[in-house]
Amino acid sequence: MASSADCASGYCPRVFLTYEPSLAGNAVLLALFAVLIPVTFALGIKYKSSIFAATVDTGLALEVVGYIGRVLLHSSPNDRSYFILFIIGTVIGPTFICAALFLIMPQIVAVYGEEFRSWRPDWFSYLFYALLTISAALELAGGIVSTIRDDSGDIDTGVRVLVVGLAIQLVALAIFIFHAMLFAIAVRTRHHTLDIKFAGIYNSGSFKIFLLAFSLATLLLVVRTAYRLVVVAEGYDSSIAQSEILLLILDGLMVLLATILLTVFFPGRVLPDSRPQTMTRRVSKTPLRPIRPAPYEQPSVHNSPTYYSSSIRSSRQAHSPKKSQYPIQPAPQRSMVDSDALW
Template sequence: MASSAGCASSYCSRIFLTYEPSLAGNAIFLAVFAVLIPVTFALGIKYKSSIFAATLNTGLALEVVGYIGRVLLHSSPNDRSYFILFLIGTVIGPTFICAAMFLVMPQIVTVYGDEFRSWRPGWYSYLFYALSTVSVVLELVGGILSTIRDDSGDIDTGVPILIAGLAIQLFALAIFIFHAILFAIAVRTRHHALDIKFAGIYNSGSFKIFLLAFSLATLLLVVRTAYRLVVVAEGYGSSIAQSEILFLVLDGLMVLLASLLLLVFFPGRVLPDSQPQTMTRRISKTPLRPIRPAPYESPSTHHSPTYNPSSVRSSQHNYSPRKMQYPVQPPPQGGMVDSDALW
């Protein structure tokens, strides 16, 4: 372990790492996050989910920046610029991944029916996008203020701002999970009222697996955000903040697994084109087969311009057992059924 004794400032131990980050471990996370970026881009094009893919890719790119900083910190643990790259990238990156997940929930609601939701469509977008935006701004400002200078005043100001940003992100996830649970309860208790036009989607096994993966990814991001909130609240020099194993497991691994779940079970695969109206169009793409008319309901040809009486008379002599058509006989008098007319 390297020591921070070489740092001239008395506040250095509150900011920089007191150990050399593992080169192999951080390089692996860096490589995997970097590989996921073109994969997300390709899936977004294939399934026409450009907004979701762009938001998720922004979070992955920030994670790459963060782990570049950690790899560089391996040789220079006290370098301020490398620490800023690590802190800003790994703090803000998951916020964009959460924002990408917020984009998916309205599409899930559309599959089951808007009457099952516990929120108004108007405030859903404003609330979660506003919370995500405020969280990103506070995390960026707090991270810069707490690392850019050694002055105690800047550190004491930046840390609470960073804590507020992480707390807002955790609060947004809590609201998201709460309304998702209410929605699931409504669907479970009133499943008889589901719209049958989307039965092919919500009854499919792939959609159910997607919901399970989506829920697991949400819980992983909750664990990561709670851990990072505790780290900042305890201080950069605390034992929990200076433990690389805890960081790689509770931060890096949680974010990586959540990203992999979102890519393996890409929303566009079960929510075609990421648009409700497209889902309706694809489900009704194959028209219903028309009902064949009964043999005795043959259309009249007397009003057809190509009607030829002679051809009709001549065709009556062509007998085919597969095209047995008998003239409709009037029912016998007395209300009795003639047995010969049935055969």
């Protein structure tokens, strides 16, 4: 808290927290996030899922940084540098966990079949990763400006930028869930033949449990993002922002549980390969066309030593086929439909 002497002298230091953060609660979350980093890294090496593991570990490392700031705030609740560590780490860390979720979805689609998806594969990656990149950039900029400045106008600007970043992340998750629901409905209602090559995967109980864990992790991140959006929009000095219990449960615990689910039910255990480029089965964008036979070419006989025009003429007349009484109807052409164009 600011002293009366400081405020009377014209400088009143900014108050970030009105309470001392719990040392035990924040230290437990810090330790659990730190333990998950080597575990995820080892699983990524074992199951050849380096991109997924690196993305999750980046989010976990940022969470560790954030809760280091929380632990340090226990002794100095209004230290600006510690509060910046807390804000940057706990705000941007879950963004990378969301990116890891988006890495898994194309491989789930590849197991069931591309014909069930409700999006084009060329814009899936561009859309979601562009949204998360913009979200992370705005969260970083808004978090720094809203904490490093003391002017109320600059603080409000930083808070608005941070709110926009969190809102974009929430919109990305909402779009992701919407298309995932459409995909699930298509798998259950459409009469398409599943690829027998992956029958051992989509018929296994472990894969169904993995899908349940994947869905639950997504919902946990949605709850966390919605909560953090409300906290920032209300302001750092609001009652909801100053409630440590809500922060530990609706932010730290939600991210921790989502990451544990992705670690225990690691995608590489049930999916043949966690790299999207090797799993995606591309569908041809151009319709198949029937192969037309080459026109029949009679061999040249002009240079033959036994060639006589009269004999050839008589031979053609003798062996020419008779005209049929019924005209031959041309065979109907089958229209080739591009399955990719239906989407």
